[in-house]
Amino acid sequence: MRDNNRQVKLVQRPVGEPAPEIFEISETPLPQPQDGEFLVKVLYLSVDPAMRGWMNEGRSYIEPVALGDVMRAGAVGRIVSSRSATFSEGDYVSGTFGVQHYAVSDGRGVHKVDPSIAPLERYLGVLGMPGMTAYFGLLEVGNPKEGDTVLVSGAAGAVGATVGQIAKIQGCTAVGIAGGQAKCDFAREVGFDDVVDYKAEQVHKGIKRACPHGVDVYFDNVGGEILEGALARLRLHARVVLCGAISQYNKAESLRGPRNYMALLVHRARMEGFVVFDYSHRYDEAARQMAQWIKAGKLQAREHVVDGIDDFHNHLMMLFRGENFGKLVIKVQDD
Amino acid sequence: MRDNNRQVKLVQRPVGEPAPEIFEISETPLPQPQDGEFLVKVLYLSVDPAMRGWMNEGRSYIEPVALGDVMRAGAVGRIVSSRSATFSEGDYVSGTFGVQHYAVSDGRGVHKVDPSIAPLERYLGVLGMPGMTAYFGLLEVGNPKEGDTVLVSGAAGAVGATVGQIAKIQGCTAVGIAGGQAKCDFAREVGFDDVVDYKAEQVHKGIKRACPHGVDVYFDNVGGEILEGALARLRLHARVVLCGAISQYNKAESLRGPRNYMALLVHRARMEGFVVFDYSHRYDEAARQMAQWIKAGKLQAREHVVDGIDDFHNHLMMLFRGENFGKLVIKVQDD
Numbered sequence: 001m002r003d004n005n006r007q008v009k010l011v012q013r014p015v016g017e018p019a020p021e022i023f024e025i026s027e028t029p030l031p032q033p034q035d036g037e038f039l040v041k042v043l044y045l046s047v048d049p050a051m052r053g054w055m056n057e058g059r060s061y062i063e064p065v066a067l068g069d070v071m072r073a074g075a076v077g078r079i080v081s082s083r084s085a086t087f088s089e090g091d092y093v094s095g096t097f098g099v100q101h102y103a104v105s106d107g108r109g110v111h112k113v114d115p116s117i118a119p120l121e122r123y124l125g126v127l128g129m130p131g132m133t134a135y136f137g138l139l140e141v142g143n144p145k146e147g148d149t150v151l152v153s154g155a156a157g158a159v160g161a162t163v164g165q166i167a168k169i170q171g172c173t174a175v176g177i178a179g180g181q182a183k184c185d186f187a188r189e190v191g192f193d194d195v196v197d198y199k200a201e202q203v204h205k206g207i208k209r210a211c212p213h214g215v216d217v218y219f220d221n222v223g224g225e226i227l228e229g230a231l232a233r234l235r236l237h238a239r240v241v242l243c244g245a246i247s248q249y250n251k252a253e254s255l256r257g258p259r260n261y262m263a264l265l266v267h268r269a270r271m272e273g274f275v276v277f278d279y280s281h282r283y284d285e286a287a288r289q290m291a292q293w294i295k296a297g298k299l300q301a302r303e304h305v306v307d308g309i310d311d312f313h314n315h316l317m318m319l320f321r322g323e324n325f326g327k328l329v330i331k332v333q334d335d
Numbered sequence: 336m337r338d339n340n341r342q343v344k345l346v347q348r349p350v351g352e353p354a355p356e357i358f359e360i361s362e363t364p365l366p367q368p369q370d371g372e373f374l375v376k377v378l379y380l381s382v383d384p385a386m387r388g389w390m391n392e393g394r395s396y397i398e399p400v401a402l403g404d405v406m407r408a409g410a411v412g413r414i415v416s417s418r419s420a421t422f423s424e425g426d427y428v429s430g431t432f433g434v435q436h437y438a439v440s441d442g443r444g445v446h447k448v449d450p451s452i453a454p455l456e457r458y459l460g461v462l463g464m465p466g467m468t469a470y471f472g473l474l475e476v477g478n479p480k481e482g483d484t485v486l487v488s489g490a491a492g493a494v495g496a497t498v499g500q501i502a503k504i505q506g507c508t509a510v511g512i513a514g515g516q517a518k519c520d521f522a523r524e525v526g527f528d529d530v531v532d533y534k535a536e537q538v539h540k541g542i543k544r545a546c547p548h549g550v551d552v553y554f555d556n557v558g559g560e561i562l563e564g565a566l567a568r569l570r571l572h573a574r575v576v577l578c579g580a581i582s583q584y585n586k587a588e589s590l591r592g593p594r595n596y597m598a599l600l601v602h603r604a605r606m607e608g609f610v611v612f613d614y615s616h617r618y619d620e621a622a623r624q625m626a627q628w629i630k631a632g633k634l635q636a637r638e639h640v641v642d643g644i645d646d647f648h649n650h651l652m653m654l655f656r657g658e659n660f661g662k663l664v665i666k667v668q669d670d
Contacts, residue, residue, distance in 0.1 A: 061601050223597070242600045257592030262558075265577045265608030266396050273600030 005030050008099035008312045010065045014055050017320065020313045022055070023071065031104045038082035038089075039104055042097050044305075045330040046074040046124040047315050049221075049244050061275045070098040071312070074129055076113060076120045077103070078335060087112070094123050099309050101333060111283075117291065118301075125158050125327035126294065126301040127287055129276060133243060134162035135286045136279040139170075141272050142217040142241045146171035149211050151230055154221030155192055156183035158327030159243060163219045164192045165299050172217075175210045177203065177226055179322050186325050190300050204229040219243060224256055231263040240264075240271035302326030340365050343434035343647045345400045349390050352655065355648045357390070358406065366439045373417035373424075374439055377432050379640075380665040381409035381459040382650050384556075384579050396610045405433040406647070409464055411448055411455045412438070413670060422447070429458050434644050436668060446618075452626065453636075460493050460662035461629065461636040462622055464611060468578060469497035470621045471614040474505075476607050477552040477576045481506035484546050486565055489556030490527060491518035493662030494578060498554045499527045500634050507552075510545045512538065512561055514657050521660050525635050539564040554578060559591055566598040575599075575606035637661030 004027040012022040033039045054065050054072050065072050075097035082089050086107055095110035097103035113123045125131060137159075144150055150167035154160035155176025167174040168191050176192040178184050184195040196206030207215070207229050214235035220227050221244045231240070264271055279286075293299035304324040306315050309332055318324050339362040347357040368374045389400050389407050400407050410432035417424050421442055430445035432438035448458040460466060472494075479485055485502035489495035490511025502509040503526050511527040513519050519530040531541030542550070542564050549570035555562050556579045566575070599606055614621075628634035639659040641650050644667055653659050 228592075242597065244600075255594045255597075257563075257594040257596050259590045259592040261592050261596070261606070262577065262590075262608070264606060265579075265610065268607075268609055268613060270605050270607035271596070271599060272603075272605035273597070274603055275600065278603060 003030055004028065005100055005102045006309065007070045007101075008309050009068060010055060010071050011067060013057055013067070014052075018052070018055065018313065018316065023313050025310060030102055033081060033083050033104050035083050036085070037104050037106050038079045038084045038087050039102060040077040040093060040095070040097060041080045041335075042075045042077040042101055042103060042332045043335055044076045044121045044124055045097075045099060045309065045332055046129065047319055047324075047328040047330060048074070048129070049319055051316060052320075061277070070100050072096060073099045074124060075103075075332075076123050077332075092120065094128060099312055101309070118294070119303075121303045121305060121327075121329045121331075122301055124329050125303050126162055126290055126299065130158035130327055131162055131290050132279065132283055132286055133276040134159045134166060135290065136276060136282070137241050137243050137274055138163050138166050138217070138219060140279070141274045142219060142239050144170050144172050144217050148172045148216035149175060149213060149235075150217045150219065151175045151177065151207065151211060151215045151233075152192075152219045152221070153177040153226050153230070154244070155187040155195060156325055157221060160219070160221055161187065161190045161302070161326060162299070165190055165293075167217075168193075169293060169298055175207075175215075177206070177222075183322070183325065186302075190302075198226060204232055207233050214238070217241065223258075227258050228260050231258055231260050234263055234267040234269045236267055236269075238267055238269040240269065242271060242273040303329045305329050305331050307331050338365055339363065340435055340437045341644065342405045342436075343644050344403060345390060345406050346402060348392055348402070349387075353387070353390065353648065353651065358648050360645060365437055368416060368418050368439050370418050371420070372439050372441050373414045373419045373422045374437060375412040375428060375430070375432055376415045376670075377410045377412040377436055377438060377667045378670055379411050379456045379459055380432075380434060380644065380667055381464065382654055382659075382663040382665060383409070383464070384654055386651060387655075396612070405435050407431060408434045409459060410438075410667075411458050412667075427455065429463060434647055436644070453629075454638075456638045456640060456662075456664045456666075457636055459664050460638050461497055461625055461634065465493035465662055466497055466625050467614065467618055467621055468611040469494045469501060470625065471611060471617070472576050472578050472609055473498050473501050473552070473554060475614070476609045477554060477574050479505050479507050479552050483507045483551035484510060484548060484570075485552045485554065486510045486512070486542065486546060486550045486568075487527075487554045487556075488512040488561050488565070489579070490522040490530060491660055492556060495554070495556055496522065496525045496637070496661060497634070500525055500628075502552075503528075504628060504633055510542075510550075512541070512557075518657070518660065521637075525637075533561060539567055542568050549573070552576065558593075562593050563595050566593055566595050569598055569602040569604045571602055571604075573602055573604040575604065577606060577608040638664045640664050640666050642666050 009024050011024045076094045079091045150172045152160045152163045155178045164174040174192045176187040176195045179199045184197045187195045194210040215233045218230040219241045346359045411429045414426045485507045487495045487498045491513045499509040509527045511522040511530045514534045519532045522530045529545040550568045553565040554576045
């Protein structure tokens with residue numbers, strides 16, 4: 001075990017696209033767990049679009065990361081020493097451990113994970129937050145019925161790819177939207193019935209082609225022009241699930257609202273936001289169901305693993321450049 | 336009875352704000368009812384924001400008015416001759432009779448009205464489409480709970496003033512938004528607890544002042560900046576009822592979408608559109624309830640009556656200029 005803890009701290013608030021200078025790498029002595037706490041060696045970190053929001057000052061669904069603090073991140077790791085009654089040395093756990101090599105935790109929001117059931121990085125993907133987001137967002141907010149057409153943007157992303165597969169399991173037609181041939185191929189591979197490549201065709205034409213009867217559920221991960229394209233093709237009583245707006249996160253000003261939002265009136269449709277944390281009391285239920293689907297071969301999972309926290313800024317930018325296939329995960333260090 | 340029918344026809348599609356030339360006044364011989372039809376003398380016409388949408392070409396919740404056709408309008412009148420089994424000479428009726436002095440109808444979508452219960456023009460207001468819109472929009476889509484803060488734009492309009500009063504009847508705090516001292520006074524008079532004058536204060540500050548605990552239900556008649564101001568103050572699980580967007584109807588291009596629509600995510604809120612026609616099977620229920628509230632002194636009604644169809648363009652523009660207090664109605668001719 002090393003004597004120092006390596007950390008990535010947020011030292012400036014980003015304006016628009018995050019610049020490398022907003023993060024600082026530093027070394028501090030290894031923290032010591034107090035009574036009721038444990039020390040975890042961080043093995044994998046989740047890189048998420050939501051991180052962009054956590055860096056902003058101001059009111060949101062969660063406190064912003066304070067300047068000078070370690071950047072917040074979901075993670076899995078192994079407990080290396082424990083003074084907790086609930087968690088023991090050797091336990092593998094998931095929690096919000098931050099972008100660092102070691103973290104001390106009192107166990108709040110921490111769950112044990114089982115590396116014999118799935119590789120550790122999967123607990124940051126389908127069996128972690130993105131999987132929960134897809135599961136509750138689609139099933140609880142989107143409320144898909146058999147035979148519905150479910151349209152999903154960010155279809156090659158961790159959330160989107162899972163939404164498409166759950167839609168298929170529910171007996172829906174799943175149509176994905178993604179950028180570029182490789183991502184569209186990936187979306188088809190995981191089971192989307194059709195895919196719109198927004199880099200190869202005008203997105204509103206693509207949606208019309210791929211959803212000839214219109215859209216019953218639109219699961220939005222991106223916002224912007226793609227959201228407008230989907231609104232234009234809603235069916236009566238359609239549901240728009242607002243999960244994210246990655247196309248808009250890095251815009252410092254004049255965020256774009258959907259100009260044709262009155263399509264919601266014309267089609268008696270609803271647009272609804274949700275935050276996955278609200279369903280935390282049901283994560284176990286969802287994880288069990290997803291694990292069963294994986295076992296039955298109905299749900300594929302894929303992680304895109306990159307190396308090391310020193311390149312954290314670059315890894316984060318991969319997300320906004322749309323360079324990841326499946327869930328983007330940083331391997332922090334060997335177990 | 337006159338020998339000619341005077342009519343206002345739509346002869347051009349408006350671009351942006353309707354110009355006077357898009358309407359043409361003409362006289363035609365009085366139409367004769369065929370078997371199953373009746374001839375109605377039109378007495379009062381409803382002037383509605385929705386008319387702007389009916390003039391546009393293209394897909395919406397209702398067919399556009401064809402060029403050369405009489406402009407569509409809701410109306411009340413008296414049947415002057417009948418070959419219908421259901422409707423008799425002397426009956427007072429409401430229906431979509433159009434901007435003209437006489438209309439022939441086969442009775443579809445026509446309801447008898449009773450002038451002994453309420454003045455005829457009220458059947459175009461609280462007991463007509465605006466009243467139905469307020470009733471079903473607030474109760475069925477907004478789903479207000481006792482103690483909720485209900486925010487309503489267009490609070491001095493036919494729909495808005497009724498929404499505010501029904502909100503009060505449901506035990507909610509009702510906050511209105513209107514433009515100018517006179518309209519705000521009017522909104523207070525009908526029972527709003529507080530009113531934001533968007534001409535006298537910045538609307539987002541006014542909403543913050545008048546809704547210190549945030550907004551549970553926002554009933555939107557206007558869109559634009561006011562919608563954004565309301566989204567910024569939503570409470571957890573708030574409902575935004577999309578009823579109209581009068582601030583946006585006359586914009587030929589670059590309609591403005593709510594730039595902060597992601598507030599729906601942060602506050603786990605929903606924005607939902609509805610069209611009152613979908614509730615037509617329940618109009619009687621609503622009218623009975625509203626009549627009872629009026630009788631009990633809980634619901635006030637006010638119409639703003641202007642004269643004659645020759646000035647139809649001017650009357651219509653009053654709406655977009657925000658010059659009406661309560662429901663805008665044209666008196667077409669004496670009974």
